Amino acid sequence: MNVVVTPAMVGQVILSGILSGALYALVALGLSLIFGVMRVINIAHGPLLMLGAYVTYFLHSQLGINPFLTVPLSMAALFVVGLALQRALVFRVVGAPELSSLLLTFGISIALVNLVQLAFTSNLRTVEYLTGSWIIGGLALSKPRFIAFLFAAGVTALAFAFLKFTRLGKAIRATSQSREVALVCGINVARIHLLTFGLASALAASGGALLAVIVAIQPEMGSVWTFKSFLVIVLGGAGNYPGALLGGLLLGLIEQLASLFLTTQLSEVVAYVLLVLVLLVRPTGLLGGRSA
Amino acid sequence: MTGARGAVLAVLALVAAALCVYPVFGTGYGIRATLQVFMWIALAGSWNLISGLTGYVSFGHVAFFGIGAYAGAILITTAGWSWPLAALAGGLAACVLALLIGYPCLRLKGPYFAIAMLGLNEVLRALVSYFEGLTGGGSGLSLPTLDASTPIYYVMGALAAAVTAMTYLIITSRFGLRLMTIREDEIAAEAMGIDTFRHKLGAFLLSAAGPGIAGALTARDQGYIEPISVFPLAVTVTMIVMVLFGGKGTVWGPVLGAVALFVIQEIVWARYPYVHPLLFGAIIVVVVLAMPRGVLGLLQLRYRLPRTI
């Protein structure tokens, strides 16, 4: 059934796109860091996000903490988890052919999801903290999504500041550009890898924590985010950190516009076709990143 | 070595004969179960062709299974084709899809190819739902009732054998050698003058045919298909685990992996359905870290088995 599309509707959709785009960017930044620094393709990224969401859920439901305030706690928790995963498993496939890291993180991801299913069951959980919307100029601004957007923007800004201005951040960027040269410069590359994985996990967790207020939480919620994060990286350029921002926003907008002008069914297809197109035409991403 | 070779062939012949005779005294469930093992052998073996030999991880391989299932089912229901022909058509449809996808995506290097394949089965699922006039969309497609479990058993068995034989032929050929060169170092392979793109595409096409046919056969056997049941990620996961476990890049690795994991699956899953993915995930992790060449790879090293095992 076709409805006439009005500018107001487009405006609403663009708003939705921007709000979701920020979250995409936040989560994808972590993935980009892992790929840029370690050349590891982290399929377990989605499950890490999911764990972050569960941390928020439990902190909120058991201890009554404001879900938005659980973001740093969630990040801290998953930072530790990320460190553990890297130290125990992932470091072994750094530098190995990408197939190994792909498969390893893939195995970790399905194991993690199942562990959560066993521990917490597949039952949906929700964090009913903020619902509804503010009506501004005829547009509905979703309350949870807007606050999540603000937090996402904040965390992303902090992450960028960290990367740009701190010594550790610079060391990470150096390792990302060239591992060998970084070694020569005296950077403890192994520690940087450890830190990066932890940081990326924390970023994924923050995405999860914010998502917890918006969507229903269940063990499988992360897998679609893994794929979307890859889309963002492809769009923005692998290892290109500002590219993750652009890619995220772009993806958010395109998805929403597609579901408006086409149907919800086809919006998935559009995102995928976009991926393939970009890979074909400009494999290093729209802003240029490293080639494989 | 001829003595050992003869012995191996004799054992193979014996096993083949036993399998041929089995349907006579097997139960309906037993026949179906063995049919499934054949299917997994065909699937795992096919995945091995692209991912084991060239190192290009195909994460969306179940897409070929699904498209074969739909092509076969549609031809049976709307065009009245017989199921053997429909099965072949399913294989063909899968090859066409492989060409469409492979052409753009195989130009990319390994990790990007993997990413591109990751979303493929979801996209196909969405497309199948979209073209619901043809595919029945989310309601699925119901095939006219036909009890063909036994003939399908034989055809699926033949498919499994064909895929295994094809793997053997490829591994012992120049084509296969070049594929493995691509796996070891693609840039060096290109430098040596190998047209990596065409080789990868060839392997990819071959790896799609098996799942396509298997999909169509399964559709006929089940009598009812719907998008989510023929494009599930779980099928790709299982394929991957089977090959990794058995030994990727070998001929019998996928067979070993398929049989072993099917048995494990039946035992474990029947009793502990809730830990099934955890087990698979753990197997993948262990295999990748400790025995990246699988069981057969380990044996090959220790007992100096021929490369063509």
Next chain:
Amino acid sequence: MRTLLGPLALAAGVVLLAGPADAQGPIRIGASLSLTGTYAEPGTYQSEGYKLCERDLNAKGGLLGRKVEMVVYDDQSQPATGVRLYEKLITEDKVDAVMGPYSSAISEAVANVTEKYKKVMVAPLAATTSIFKKGRKYAFMVISPAEVYLEGLVDIAAKRKLKTIAIINEDTLFPKASAQGTEELAKKAGLQVVFKEAYPKGNQDFSGLLIKLKAANPDVLAAATYFDDAVALARQMKELDVTPRMTAVTVGGDLPKFQELLKQTAEGIYGASQWEGALPYPGAKEFFDTYTKEFKHEPSYHSAAGYAGCILYAEGVKKAGSLEADRVRDALLALKTRTMFGDYQVDKDGFQVAHKMVLLQWQEGKRVVVWPDDLANGKPRFPR
């Protein structure tokens, strides 16, 4: 002594003959249920219904003088797995009878198997008409078909003189049938369908769809959903300020969890239910209480349907006096009764013609039956 020998021998003979009637062993009824996977929630409720039925039948002396034992496997919410399991149950485990699985999709797939082996299958959670219109002889329906799930919604809307309706559905077997049925009912009642869209299974983001729907400005929203999507939809409607006068979901709106998860957001939403504990059916309240005590939570209609289906099958066997498929089939075809679940009567295809759906609405955190009038215990509320 000798005179006693005769009667003693006779007595011994009688005891020997009558005694081992139970040595035949229990009647084993097999089924696969969705204990894991996407249908795990309703599938588990159904399995509990089966368990309770098994318990109650045995408490009353079993079936045909034998104990009843249910053999249940997990089909992981996959039709293909269900098919395999029913083959296993019938050919390897050699069960005496089978009961149906959860969902129309899985029931459709396994019906091929049960027809092949000529086993009567009461499929208590199959709501799609097409399953029973394929010339199958041994499949029996218990619940009302998908097409009439939202009959109550349309009826109330028409009586209230509402004009426009939007229909959305998940793109799978049952919701599609439900959406189609609702569309036909709506047109017959004089409502105008202003928006229709299907969304993929597992979809979490309804914004594009809702924005279009909002522009169409329907009085009524009929959403043919399962549980997860119903929850997401309700929340996002609030976020995008989409407020039709009436909103109904199919599966999910009736589950206690719906309100637990959504709290205030669930207020005013209608759900379709095949059964409610408060309905005036014989034994409904007892079932509700026994179930809640046994499983520590309230039953849903899936529990009740599972229970009823099993009881109905037992009825058929009792009337036929045997487990033989054709005789049970004839008994079930002829049976007309009212259980704790409602009325039962099937047509020659095994298609259910007597059972009635109810429409309920969440009012102040409670489920209130608002339609049909003879079963209602409250009136629909219209916040706008």
